[in-house]
Amino acid sequence: MDLDALSELIGYELPVGQYCITASDHKRTVGAIHQENYAFDVAHPIYAHLAPHCGMGFKIDEFFDFVDFPMDGGALYGEGDLTFHKQMQVGVTYVVRGRVASVERKQGSRTGTFDLITLHLELFDSNNELVVTSLETYVFPRSETQMK
Amino acid sequence: MSPIPSLVVEVRSQDIETIMDVMEDMNPVHVDKELVESLGLRGCVNQGPANLGYVMNMLISWSGSPETIRHLNVRFHSISCPGDRLEARGAVSNLFSEGTSCFARCSVELVRLPEAASEDTELILSGTAVVELSDDLEATLRLSGEG
Numbered sequence: 001m002d003l004d005a006l007s008e009l010i011g012y013e014l015p016v017g018q019y020c021i022t023a024s025d026h027k028r029t030v031g032a033i034h035q036e037n038y039a040f041d042v043a044h045p046i047y048a049h050l051a052p053h054c055g056m057g058f059k060i061d062e063f064f065d066f067v068d069f070p071m072d073g074g075a076l077y078g079e080g081d082l083t084f085h086k087q088m089q090v091g092v093t094y095v096v097r098g099r100v101a102s103v104e105r106k107q108g109s110r111t112g113t114f115d116l117i118t119l120h121l122e123l124f125d126s127n128n129e130l131v132v133t134s135l136e137t138y139v140f141p142r143s144e145t146q147m148k
Numbered sequence: 149m150s151p152i153p154s155l156v157v158e159v160r161s162q163d164i165e166t167i168m169d170v171m172e173d174m175n176p177v178h179v180d181k182e183l184v185e186s187l188g189l190r191g192c193v194n195q196g197p198a199n200l201g202y203v204m205n206m207l208i209s210w211s212g213s214p215e216t217i218r219h220l221n222v223r224f225h226s227i228s229c230p231g232d233r234l235e236a237r238g239a240v241s242n243l244f245s246e247g248t249s250c251f252a253r254c255s256v257e258l259v260r261l262p263e264a265a266s267e268d269t270e271l272i273l274s275g276t277a278v279v280e281l282s283d284d285l286e287a288t289l290r291l292s293g294e295g
Contacts, residue, residue, distance in 0.1 A: 025170050032163035032170075033201035045208075045217050046201040053197075054171055061174055072176050074187040077196030081221045087214075 001068040003105050006115060009067070012100045014119070019055025020093040021047055043088040049080060051088065052121035052134040055096035067117055069140045078116060079137035086131045088123070094131060095124045101135065105142075115140040150292050152238035152254060155206040156261070159194045161230040167195045191229030199228055199273055203256050206236035211279050218251065222275030226260070233261040234272060241276075243286070243294050250286045252279045252294075 021043050029046065030038040038044060056063075064071055088094070101120035107113055116137055123132040164178050176183050177193045184192055200222060208214050228234055238256040245251070254277045260270040281289070 028166050029170050032166040033198055033205065034157045034163075035201075035205055040214050042214055044201070045204045045214050045220075046197060048220075049197045049200060050171060059172060071174060072180070072183055074177055074183075074189070075175065076177075076193070076227070077224060079221075079223045080196070080200060081219075083219050084217060 001115075006067075006103045006105065006117075009100045009103055009117070014098040014100075014121075015057025017055045017057040017096045018093055019051045019096055019123075021051060021088060021090050023090050026090045043090050045082075045084065045088075047088050048082040048084060048123075048132045049134055049136065051094055052096050052098070052123050052132060053136060055094060055123070056098045056119070056121055057096070067115070067140060074141050076139045077136065078139040079118075079135075081133075081135040083133040084131075085133070086125065086129060088131060092125065095128075097122050097124065111141060113142045115142055149239040149241060149255075150289055150294050152206060152210045152240065152256075154238075155202065155209060155236045157202050157205075157234050157236075159198075159228050159230050159232045159234065161192070163198065164192065164194055164230065167198055171195070171197075189227060189229075191227075191231075194228040194230070194232070196224050196273075199224070199234070199258050202234060202236045203238070203258055203273070203275075203277075206238060207254070207256070207277055207279055210238075211285060212282060216280045216282075217277065218280055219278040220256075220275065221277075222256070222273045224273045225271045228258075228260060228272050235259050235261055235269075238277070240289060240294050243281070243289060250281045252281055252289065253277075254279060 030044050098121040101118040104116045118137040121134045236258050238254050240252045256277050257274040258272040
């Protein structure tokens, strides 16, 4: 994907999605981050990333297709910014709205050319109140052929 | 700067697979050893959100509740891999008030602990957090000279 095509992605509104923090997934998730004894009334704050990310209108493979990047190309999560407006609850389904906030092509001395693509995702409850704002930036290393 | 009690965890392969399953994350960098070698990575990649979760756990343990975390901004500098021992660290930078609530602005980081004494720690992520303080924790920090 050349730089012009990449820049045209800015502002693109993702399809509206939704995500339910199920009790079973929540239990598995907190166990996987060493919080097996988590016993609070609200969902673990890691869901401020997981719920918007997993509920956005793209599955991860569709997102990779969208930015013209192969699944095995070594993309990584580069930066995260989470703002908690309300607490998240287990067993509740949230609506996710999002857009491409920014794209940037950079050159690293060790890494070569890579793209930074930032998604602005928002999680809303059933009253349409904002629960979480999540900015997630992904790093896409680009080979010469991928930049055309 | 008052330090926040640190938290040490070990990255486990089965946890990476669990997070992949929960996130429906099919990115092979998490499990394909040949691929990560060809990409020049030192091992299969633990999910960034898991690294973020360890930092959150440190903040929850310190503040007493997950409801206290109001904002978190992190940048990932390196990857963590199965078998790594990681330490989540933090320190209070300053206190501020909004209405009747008191908040701590904190620096946070996650480092990979060295396997041998001759090695250095490796920075996995760094960032900042805003945490709402209980009355007790605010009093403790003010007594220690914060704010």
